[in-house]
Amino acid sequence: MAEIGLALVNARLAGQVRPPAPLGTYVLARHFVLLEAERDEYQAAVPVSIVHPPIEGLPDECPALRWKIPRPPLELMTHRVLPVFLVAARPAQGPRAEALANLIWDGLTWSVDYPEQDATPASVHTREPLPPGGVIQIHSHGRMKPFWSATDNADEQGFLIYVVIGCLHEEEPAILLRVGINGSWLPLRLSDVFTT
Numbered sequence: 001m002a003e004i005g006l007a008l009v010n011a012r013l014a015g016q017v018r019p020p021a022p023l024g025t026y027v028l029a030r031h032f033v034l035l036e037a038e039r040d041e042y043q044a045a046v047p048v049s050i051v052h053p054p055i056e057g058l059p060d061e062c063p064a065l066r067w068k069i070p071r072p073p074l075e076l077m078t079h080r081v082l083p084v085f086l087v088a089a090r091p092a093q094g095p096r097a098e099a100l101a102n103l104i105w106d107g108l109t110w111s112v113d114y115p116e117q118d119a120t121p122a123s124v125h126t127r128e129p130l131p132p133g134g135v136i137q138i139h140s141h142g143r144m145k146p147f148w149s150a151t152d153n154a155d156e157q158g159f160l161i162y163v164v165i166g167c168l169h170e171e172e173p174a175i176l177l178r179v180g181i182n183g184s185w186l187p188l189r190l191s192d193v194f195t196t
């Protein structure tokens with residue numbers, strides 16, 4: 001399993017070291033097959049499948065997100081993104097719609113980017129490419145509960161951190177987070193992604 005195609009992906013056993021490949025590296029570990037990838041801002045390993053029974057004698061490596069830069073402050077989302085999402089979700093402003101925002105790291109600070117977007121009550125898409133430093137993509141489900149819809153799974157095929165926010169009309173909006181690599185995802189906690 002050393003070479004797959006033209007090495008767009010790598011594969012290794014847990015405990016071994018291999019140079020990164022453009023589409024990531026599969027890792028066979030004691031309890032998981034992981035897919036790992038690295039970019040300037042973070043390194044991630046997401047579970048592709050669970051190995052059961054475990055492979056005794058192989059080291060364990062676990063799904064993880066490791067930041068290489070300071071994490072964004074939660075206020076960026078609560079003070080900058082949520083108010084915009086609330087306007088999109090408010091019936092008085094026209095049809096209720098989902099909304100999309102990117103959090104951008106420019107090498108020094110975090111900022112919010114709102115791309116041109118086509119939104120309906122049940123979907124939101126942008127044709128704009130993710131800006132350089134686009135690390136986190138956030139979309140709203142308006143007043144609905146946040147969940148990863150089939151549309152989300154089809155859309156969220158990149159190597160990116162994805163956030164969905166719902167229940168916007170409630171005092172505490174509900175938030176789900178995950179990091180994805182090529183269509184495999186690792187669920188994250190709020191504190192894995194944001195500082196408070």
Ligand SMILES: [Zn+2]
Nearest residue numbers: 139149152164
């Ligand atoms: Zn969604």
